[in-house]
Each structure stands twice: as structure tokens, then as C-alpha cells.
Amino acid sequence: MPFPKIYIDTMLLNWGDRLFHDPLRHVGAPRLSRVQIESQAARVREQLARTLKHTPEVMVKITNRAASAQGMGAVRRHLRYISRNGKVELEDQDRQTIAGVAALHDLADAWQFGGWGVPETSTHREVFNILLSMPPGTDRQAVRDAARDFAALEFGDGRDYVFAAHDDEAHPHVHLCVQVRGLDGRRLNPGKRDLQRWRERFAQQLQAHGVEANATSRRTRGAARRYPRQAVVHILDRGETPRYWRAAATDTQRRAGWEAHYGVFAAWREMALAMAASREADDRRLAVEIVDFVRNMPVQQDGPLVAPMAPARRERSDRPLPDRGSHPNAGGPEVYR
Numbered sequence: 001m002p003f004p005k006i007y008i009d010t011m012l013l014n015w016g017d018r019l020f021h022d023p024l025r026h027v028g029a030p031r032l033s034r035v036q037i038e039s040q041a042a043r044v045r046e047q048l049a050r051t052l053k054h055t056p057e058v059m060v061k062i063t064n065r066a067a068s069a070q071g072m073g074a075v076r077r078h079l080r081y082i083s084r085n086g087k088v089e090l091e092d093q094d095r096q097t098i099a100g101v102a103a104l105h106d107l108a109d110a111w112q113f114g115g116w117g118v119p120e121t122s123t124h125r126e127v128f129n130i131l132l133s134m135p136p137g138t139d140r141q142a143v144r145d146a147a148r149d150f151a152a153l154e155f156g157d158g159r160d161y162v163f164a165a166h167d168d169e170a171h172p173h174v175h176l177c178v179q180v181r182g183l184d185g186r187r188l189n190p191g192k193r194d195l196q197r198w199r200e201r202f203a204q205q206l207q208a209h210g211v212e213a214n215a216t217s218r219r220t221r222g223a224a225r226r227y228p229r230q231a232v233v234h235i236l237d238r239g240e241t242p243r244y245w246r247a248a249a250t251d252t253q254r255r256a257g258w259e260a261h262y263g264v265f266a267a268w269r270e271m272a273l274a275m276a277a278s279r280e281a282d283d284r285r286l287a288v289e290i291v292d293f294v295r296n297m298p299v300q301q302d303g304p305l306v307a308p309m310a311p312a313r314r315e316r317s318d319r320p321l322p323d324r325g326s327h328p329n330a331g332g333p334e335v336y337r
Contacts, residue, residue: 002279006034009041011274016044018267019220020051045286047214048271051221052289055214058206059133060198062190063175071121072112075177078129079104082164082175090162091148093155098162111160116181126180128188132202133173139211140165140172146205147174153201158183219264222297268294 013032032040064070064078083090086101098107112118118126132147144165155161161178180188190198199215206213268290275287294300 003274003277005279006037008274008278008280008283009037012041012044012048012271013037015267015271015274016041016047019264019271020044020047020216047216048286048290050212050214051216052286052293055212056135056138057214057216057221058199058203059131059173060195060202061131061133062128062195063131064129070126072108072118072126073120075111075118075127076108078127078177079108079162082166082177088164088166090164092162093151093160095148107162111179115160115183116179116185118179124180124187128178128180128190130176130178130198131173132176133171134206134211134213136170136172138172139209140167142206142209142211143172144174146202146209146211147176149205149208150198150202151176151178153205154198155188159188222264222294222299265294 079090080086082088083098083104086099086104090098090104090107092098092107098104112120132143132150134143147163147165151161151163155178159179159182161176163174163176165172165174178188182188196215196217203213203215272287272290272294275283275290278284278287
């Protein structure tokens, strides 16, 4: 029996919050008006549709997180690297361009002696080097424009930064160098939630510039493997094979990766059940697509096809999901039978 739309929308918010991050929040339905529920549920459906059709995922990464301290010496080296020693144009927070060796030296002097200043050596982090990247084939100008808008939204409160777009590699990407201290002296200290917000904002800016982009977590997509390190990406772009390549995962590692996704499987399952009970044909179609999406997750291919249900969810394993008949993976995990 189909359920009312308000019930389906509320379930979407409930389980969508477990799969997708900001701007979605796990908020009880009674705290929201019907209009608010419908509006937020519409965003969940949009996010869901992008994810199910494998929309290209953005990558936002702090490239020097391992460094415990860096002074102006390290900052100069990084500015030389992203500008290819003055050959690649930099753009700052005021949309002013910096090109050439002399202009690069002037920028370094301004950062070292202006404002709060960056000491030559430091026991603290003085800048964050952020990489914004998209898969090969993405419009490079759109990536650059989206990175500019992202930086202005996230750091345009008086914090100094510069960025450079690199067009000499397969993956269109932008290097963003941001000073840690803002005008008020407060230090930038991004955490996991901040990084996810950065990914989502960058994806939103790409969408505004006509590029299909998504920002979901690897676990939501069932991707057990991380992005390769930047050095490995450079080697692969040259058509070479890295000297040290990741060995095939053992059965124990594959099973551990599969079990780590139990919570995600449960969220996908409940979302599919809710969509299957909808009166809307588009929702029911999405329910079938969810089943196929989860059955074909990378973690399903890398890990065991049959695994025990988590005890907390076993009592619900008898609730069937919609299926369109014979499926090559019909003997998949119990959670999706």
C-alpha cells in the first residue's frame, strides 16, 4: 500500500542524512513544517539522482597535512611549485594576477612582512595547501572559475590566498594556498566536517558553471579504496607504472572493508524501502536503481558476495526490496535479498 508523500519525504530526510552530509541535517520531522520537509526532501532526491547515475566526484584535499610546521621558506618553495617558478599565473583573493619571477618574489615579501606576517621558520603551520580536482575531460575553465568562487565563499573574509590552475596534466586541478591567520588573527583549523563542506561547496560551484559534479563520501558509494597519492597520479598521467603498487587485498581485508559498510547498507536499504512505498512512479524507479547501485558497489565486488547481517539489523532482513526479476547478483548479501 502506497504511503503519503509527507511520510516518504520524512523517511528520505531521516536516511538521507546518514548517507549525505551538509547541508542535510538529522532533524526530527516535528521540528520542520511541511514546506521545509518538502524542500529538504527535494534536495535529497537531487543528491540521490546524482549519486545513482555516478556523477563525477570532486576531490578536495589538503596536500601538506603531514607537515607539522612550515615557515616562509616552505611557503616560497610551494609558491614556486604551483606557479612553475613564475611561468603559471597565480590569482589572489582580490582577483589580481601574479605572473613572472619578480611578481612571485613580491608576493612572498608581502606575505612575510605584511599583516600578521609569516616568519622564515615556524613551529606552527602558516599556510594550507589545498588541491581541488576533477576527472579528466572536465572543462578546465569551469574548474578554474569554480575554484575561484569556492575560495571567495570559504576564505573571502579577509584571509590572503592565491591559486593556480594546472593544465599540463590529465586531471584538471587547482592548487589553492591559503594563509592560516585571518584578519582577526584566528587560525584556520579545518576538521573532517570542514573538508566535507569544502567538497560540497566546490561541487555546487561546478554545477553553477555547468559541470556535473557530486560530493559524496567514499563509504556512501561503497568505494573501499582511497584516491591515489598525488605522486602516483603524476606517474599514471605519464603512462608509467609506479614502482611500488598496492598489492591485491587479502580475503581478511576485503571482508573487513565489507563489514565497515554495514551502516551504509542499512541506510540505503531503508531509503529504497521508503521509495518503493511511494505513490510517485519516479520514486519507485529510484528504489530499483538503489538496489542495482548497491549490488554493484566496488566493495561488493572486492569483498564477499554473501556475508552475515549485523545483529542489530537481522530482525529486519525479511523485509523484501523491489526487484525487477532475475539479476546476475541475485545471490548477493542478505541485506539486499
